[in-house]
Amino acid sequence: MDEKMSIMIVDDERIVCESLFHWFRKDGHVVETASSGQEALDKLEAYPFELLFVDIKMPGMDGIELLEKVKREYPDTFVVIITAYGTIESAVKAMKLGASDYLLKPFKPEQLSLVMQRISQQKKLASEYHYLKGRLDTITRFDNIIGQSAEMEKIFAIIPEVAxxxxxxxxxxxxxxxKELVAKAIHAKSNRANHPFIAINCGAMPDSLLESELFGHQKGAFTGAVHARKGFLEMVSGGTLFLDEIGEISPKMQIDLLRVLEEKKICRIGSSQPLDVDFRLISATRQNLEKKISEGTFREDFFYRINVIQIHVPPLRKRVDDIPLLATHFLKKYSHETTRHVDYIKDEALMLLKQYDWPGNVRELENAIERAVVLSKSRTLGVEDFSFLKTEPIGSGRGQSLQEMEKAHVQAVLEKCGWNVTKAAKILEINRVTLHKKIKRFKLAKKSKASVKPTSLDDSFC
Ligand SMILES: Nc1ncnc2c1ncn2[C@@H]1O[C@H](COP(=O)(O)OP(=O)(O)OP(=O)(O)O)[C@@H](O)[C@H]1O
Ligand SMILES: [Mg+2]
Known part of the structure; x- marks a missing residue:
């Protein structure tokens, strides 16, 4: 096999580790060894080994338990089971749990070469599968809008109808x-899809600039108008015009746009020649326009014109079911872009992300994941990787930082498990060493029953 892989051999017998280590090393692979399941998990957390050779019979965590953990946390890692006590049942069990192959001790170099050939083929197929699946997802989803909450499902259902x-x-x-993603998705599903989608942020420009951007101008219409220029209303021809921050436009511009929407004609600035325009208008706002109407700063007639169909995109804290999916999506995106090989967010961290307020919504979540990926020192993101999120989380943790929430969470799990560290570590999905470090760092100590404060944990944890 030509392709070089990163391989870890997990066996409590030193002789097995050493002989396989040299065998793979001479072929140019990156090789590491571990003498226990826990050591293997620790090394895997620090480096993305692609292939593991795992002995079934080891003291402590056996090979089957290790296989289950590896497949759950790093599903793309290949595992080959090696055993001297191989029965058909244990091999079948291992394969059912996701092992790629198995070897019976003692084995010959030819058998090992055959296994490596099969793994190489599986690796090729897996990368083709990921590529195709990725493409399929982009094709079937609306312009990469991720979501599975009931609120987003409603939006997914309405997009094709509105289109x-x-x-x-x-x-x-x-x-x-x-909001802009939804606007683009409507455009992409409409029969205007082959025409332009032009987005303008109305809040970002003074009135005079917005007017010339939208309507265009004749040569010499104003100082600096050296050439005639088409405006966006002409350029969009047959497509969709997306006016972001529509609540920001002036009453005069509201009247001008109202006329365009009614007559489907415009005149460039400095010209009285009417030109036909053909576009679909999608607007967006963060403001309460009804309130602006009652205050007299937004025209009611214009509001009815732009608000024929209204779609409300709820804030992220109202659709927490989307958070794990979005977080994982951004994790893949940024670990790919930054080649940081961070590929997993611990449940504990996801739980805290679900409790956070997200005032900046999906954009803030995306930035938080990017930052955590860039700064992370391991392959998995834990609560400590999000300690920069400091504003008020919602729910039971209101007023606490994520660090404080993590501390309370760890304490609560320990108390519920009667301070059985092994059990608590299992629930927290961290290893015992890490848990001991957290206990030390947070200065946690056993509390008397009466002083344990209730947290957001439900009783199903223990
Ligand atoms: N459901 C989603 N799935 C994937 N990415 C999303 C989703 N929602 C928002 N994003 C991403 O979050 C960022 C902000 O989205 P977008 O610009 O559409 O928001 P907006 O509501 O228009 O914001 P603003 O009011 O600030 O203009 C973008 O990078 C977008 O790709
Ligand atoms: Mg926007």
Whole structure:
């Protein structure tokens, strides 16, 4: 086999580890050994080994338990089981749990070469599968809008329906909730998809600039108009115009746009020649436009024109079911982009991400994952990787930092398990050494029953 892999041999028999180590090393593979299941997990957390040779019979964690853990936390890692006590049953069990192959001790170099050939083929197929699956996901999802919450499912259902019509759409929602993504998805599903999608942030420009950007101008229409220029309303021709922050536009611009929407005609600045325009309008706002109408800063007639169909994108804290999916999606994106090989977020960390308030919504979550990936020192992200999220989390942890929430969580699990460290470590999905370090770092101590404060944990943990 030509391709070099990163391999770890896990066996309590030193002779097995050493002979395999030299055998693979002379072929140019990256090789490491571990004499117990726990050592293997620790090394795997620090480096993304692609292939593990695992002995079944080891003191402490046996090979089958290790296989189960590896497949759960690092599903893309290949595991080959080696055993001297091989029965058909244990081999079948191992294969059912996701082992790629097995070897019976003692084995010959030819058998090992054959196994390596099969692994190489599986690796090739797996990468093709991931590639195809990735492509399929991008094709079937609406422009990469990730979500599985009931709220997002409603939006997924309405997008194709709205796309069928040409009615004006108003998308409301807080900053970073994905309003622009929804607008793009409507455009992509509509029969205007082969025409331009032009997005303009109305809040970012003064009135005069916005006017010339939208309507264009004739040569000499104003100082600096050296050439005639088409505006976006002309350029969008047949496509979709997305006006972001529509609540920011001036009353004069509201009247001008109202006329365009009614007459489907424009005049460039400095010209009286009407030109036909053809576009679908999608607008977005974070503001409460009804309130602006009652305050007299937004025109009611214009509001009815732009608000034929309204889609509300709820804030992330109201659709916490989407958080693990989005976090994992961004983790893949940034570990790929930064080649940091971070490929797993611990349940404990996900739980805390679900409790956080996310005032900046999906955009803030994306930035948090990117930052955690860049700064992470291991292959998995834990609570400590998100300690920079300091603003108020919602729910039971209101007013606490993530560190404090983690401390309370670890303490609660320990108390529930009667300070049985092995049991608590298992529930927290960390190893015992890490748990001991956390106990030391947080200065945790056994509390008397009466002083244990209730936390957000439910009783199903122990
Ligand atoms: N459901 C989602 N799935 C994947 N990425 C998302 C999702 N929602 C938002 N994002 C990402 O979050 C960022 C912000 O999204 P977007 O610009 O659509 O939000 P917005 O509501 O228009 O924000 P603003 O009000 O600040 O303009 C983008 O990088 C976008 O790709
Ligand atoms: Mg936007």
């Amino acid at each position: 069928q019509s040409d009615a004006a759409v108003l998308i409301t929602g807080e900053t970073g909730t994905g």
